[in-house]
Amino acid sequence: MPPTRLTRIWFGVTALVVLTGLVTQAFVSAGLSGRYASAGARVANMFAFFTIESNLLVLIAAVVFLFGRPTGVLRVLWLDALIGITVTGVVYHVALRGLADLSGAALVADVLLHTISPIITVVGFLVAAPRVLKWNTVAWSVVWPLAWLAFTLIRGAQDGFYPYPFVNAAELGYGRVAVNCALVAVLFVALASVAKVIDGWLTPAPAETRSADR
Template identity: 40%
Template sequence: MGASPAEVDRQGSSTRSAGVWDWLRLAVAGLTVAAVAATVAEVAGRSRINPFNIFGYFTIQSNLLLAALYILLGVLALTGRVRPTWAEPARAACVTYIVLVGIVYAVLLAPLGAEGGVPVEWANTVLHVVTPIYAVVDWVLAPGRRRLPDRLVGAILIYPIVWLVVVLIRGATDGWVPYPFLDPEQGYGRIAVTVLVISLGVAAFGWLVVRSTRFLPGKEPGFVAP
């Protein structure tokens, strides 16, 4: 179901009044795109690029999804247009994914040193530290939030699960894996435990993000996303 006229009016008003956050989102999106471009350029400078590999990383995909959403929200707001009703569910999903990126990096990849991140140091910091931190700050403090239904958690899980399935299939067939903790050489029993832990982490944080819309300040009361 779509939003009622009253909801649209509230949404449009909230969008137009959030100029500072819209500029911040556009700035973070620009920094993110620059970090991804720098990473791709560095790889292209020393080897032939396989787009299915370099864009197969959850880090790259999640950062680009977040950047695309921030660009959309920023442009809509700065041009005085109304946000679509799916914008907040999408933002909840992107926040969940990018925080997962930050946590997995801090716990599993950062201890590996240079091998655990992207090859350009500043870009590595942007993609693994800056965007997760900003996404949480934006989610907690930016105005215009809506109350989201608990069933959204199931939808949030779809993308990470599909990504994991594709990676496991590729690891078993062409041998490419984006992260060492998903390498088939570790044994599928250990990988299964890792996948289960990651999936539970996504579900838990996704639930926390969704439930937070009931008590965080700045929400628009009385609206539940379809």
């Protein structure tokens, strides 16, 4: 089934918002001084952050929705985008907002990626997205966050960079980090399961079922 007009409009706007946020953040990161000497390395390092990867998945999913309904791996990508950006928005506004004094382009990128992107993605799921989630989608959705955690730990062991304190094995030790990673996996599966249940509630009933219920 082709995407509806509402789906195209909503996810077209979503893609534009996220793309603008990512490009703006890339320019901000390139201009910062810090751990990595070259602008290219600083931009590449953006993608070590869960926030950036979540927004990138939202961008890809939004483009997919412009042209059709996701199937197979693309269903998993959509669920990962939805849960990842939800976690991003909640954690940022509960624990991280206000820790950095931002202005100009950095503030624009921050608002787009941490506030507007989570809101329009979740609302888009509720009002515009096709109902495509399945229970096997939930099972496969944990692969991405676990892969991100594995990459983060391997890279951190090599060059000492950890994007977030809860995965900093140099400070916490691998035992504590393993517990943190297990909690992240459980949280992700729980949220993905809730999304699947809500997706089922929002699925239109077949015409014959609706008629029988009257």
